[in-house]
């Protein structure tokens with residue numbers, strides 16, 4: 001945990017030589033505690049003091065990086081219990097698990113690597129593949145991992161086996177360069193696993209059963225003692241209640257108690273017999289503190305839900321994702337193309353833009369500055385009213401782009417049409433449908449009629 | 450090695466308990482449903498109690514909702530033509546409560562009479578033994594008329610009447626007060642507005658043991674994160690002892706999830722979205738789970754498959770509690 005100014009002062013030379021630019025060591029220490037200056041400004045800090053200060057300024061939940069290259073992802077470094085306090089920063093990696101002897105291993109690997117979906121202008125993808133040792137010889141496991149890497153080059157991996165020799169063989173076979181996450185060191189195998197993780201410099205999961213935090217603490221000490229610092233924790237609870245309790249306790253221990261030994265990101269094995277039950281587990285894991293979520297079902301509806309949820313939970317709670325308010329051209333609109341107006345909340349913009357684009361209707365889309373509020377929220381907050389609509393139209397230069405003067409407003413603000421007509425007397429104000437899905441039909445059947 | 454000291458928060462407040470169904474004599478329910486009473490954050494059994502497991506209500510309408518997703522229409526089939534039959538099927542599917550929406554009274558949906566509405570409520574009461582939530586058609590003036598008529602004719606059943614909003618709470622609260630019912634107070638995703646409405650309702654003399662609050666929810670991908678955080682803040686405030694935030698929360702996860710394109714669009718959407726048959730249910734399950742984790746005490750759902758998934762989830766979440 002961060003040190004106070006006074007605690008830092010005790011570690012300084014206390015000579016008040018002023019070389020740091022501060023009148024006293026205490027003044028320097030106070031500024032340092034507020035992160036307003038750097039330790040290097042004092043030429044006389046002892047090595048011991050430096051080590052103590054570095055340790056104290058390290059994040060309470062260590063960052064773990066899984067994979068190498070473009071698709072590598074980091075988890076950890078979180079600083080709060082609730083997202084309204086401060087944005088959650090490193091969204092959990094969604095990883096699909098496949099057994100090493102599965103006939104469709106390469107196929108699943110390729111599908112996981114290739115899955116992607118657009119939402120609110122962002123491309124959402126899965127993060128990795130977990131290859132679970134089906135048992136048997138180390139060489140067979142190594143071959144399966146090699147096959148997965150060939151089918152999904154660059155996709156981060158989680159290597160799952162209780163057998164350190166199998167993991168070693170897979171890493172030695174070339175996987176080590178891609179820095180996969182090793183799952184897992186347990187009370188039974190930690191020496192061998194720690195050795196493998198150290199040898200190949202890969203992050204390591206330490207795992208216990210049934211949320212046994214005492215066991216986890218002990219294992220953490222043992223594995224770190226053996227020289228492995230990049231850890232991920234698997235508390236191994238089997239019920240939703242158990243997972244929630246363990247995840248909450250570990251987050252609190254790290255953030256509130258400064259428990260460095262347990263200050264690592266978590267892995268949640270959300271796998272369940274049905275995709276519905278798995279979705280419930282994974283949904284809980286997204287909101288409640290998981291860093292890596294392991295799934296068993298490649299069910300697109302479930303994956304799309306989880307990617308959307310993750311995007312929701314990890315956005316800045318203070319500031320909605322927004323578009324620049326201006327005139328957008330969807331397709332290549334001409335003087336005859338329809339003119340629609342909406343707000344600059346990204347979700348709203350993309351709902352509308354997506355529909356007209358999908359239907360192949362070239363459109364002029366005016367985006368009003370509603371401070372990132374949706375149509376109804378903006379309207380209720382007085383940020384998307386007749387005046388704002390008129391101002392947006394006048395300031396956009398749209399008059400010079402089209403030969404007609406027909407403006408479509410969202411169906412949800414039908415009540416504004418009279419006022420907008422007063423503000424924009426030369427325009428014909430048309431009330432569009434409430435839902436964006438119905439816009440293409442509306443343009444085909446009503447707008448041109 | 451010294452054992453890990455589990456960090457336990459000491460809360461001074463608790464959520465109020467609200468009971469629906471005939472809790473103090475009168476009425477005809479075979480069972481009551483109590484919610485609330487928590488002394489810790491949701492499902493954290495190591496820290497405090499959750500004396501009542503959250504309840505699942507299934508939404509039933511008094512007219513066939515032709516505008517609902519094809520998936521929902523297929524799931525309930527002909528039962529949707531009759532509210533009483535639909536309610537029975539919903540109970541078979543696992544509903545702890547029925548949330549009956551008197552939609553046909555809406556001026557745009559046939560402008561049905563109060564007498565018809567009362568008859569429908571009575572028929573549903575006769576058809577199922579579980580407690581009822583009754584929603585007006587969602588048009589302020591008509592809501593007042595219809596809910597007052599229903600409240601008077603069902604004295605003692607301890608229904609939950611909705612929705613009370615800041616503009617129309619007076620009439621509905623008065624009807625609940627005089628006839629032994631509870632109310633649902635809805636405000637738009639805001640801690641202070643929720644408190645304010647609870648104060649106004651309590652000032653009219655309705656005991657807070659008869660008030661549920663609906664913090665208003667957006668679906669997954671459509672504002673869910675705002676609701677999630679407001680509910681977390683409301684529940685934290687309740688546990689810290691802020692009296693006017695201590696009402697159990699009710700969330701219409703089903704209505705919101707199935708309204709969205711994800712719950713409706715067949716074909717014509719990216720393949721990565723998955724098939725509509727799975728997608729709509731997935732959207733509802735994920736929305737509902739997120740709301741449970743942030744403090745929902747009653748989930749109002751629409752699809753039988755989601756009801757069964759959420760029942761399983763609740764079994765697992767309340768294990769060992």
Ligand code: B12
Nearest residue numbers: 320342348373374375376377380410432435436637667672
């Ligand atoms: C999330 C949310 C919020 C978030 C803000 C989210 C944001 N960035 O806008 C927060 C919590 C901050 C919020 C605050 C408030 N909210 Co609010 N909020 C919602 C909620 C749950 C979802 C809104 C949303 O994101 N919708 C999704 C977007 C995509 O929808 P949309 O913009 O309307 O776009 C759709 C259509 O309109 C159409 N469309 C869009 N553009 C166009 C253009 C054309 C031409 C056409 C044809 C169609 C079209 O396409 C889209 C998809 O179909 C709704 C309730 C609900 N369940 O819907 C309430 C809601 C909008 N909020 C409401 C209110 C009252 C408020 C507050 C005023 C409350 C308060 N007093 O504090 C504040 C205002 C903010 C402020 N003071 O700054 C009310 C509005 C009441 C009304 N009927 O006017 C609602 C409806 C809730 C309710 N039932 O009471 N809110």
Ligand code: SF4
Nearest residue numbers: 016017018020025042
């Ligand atoms: S340079 Fe170091 S020793 Fe000198 S005053 Fe600053 S903090 Fe103290």
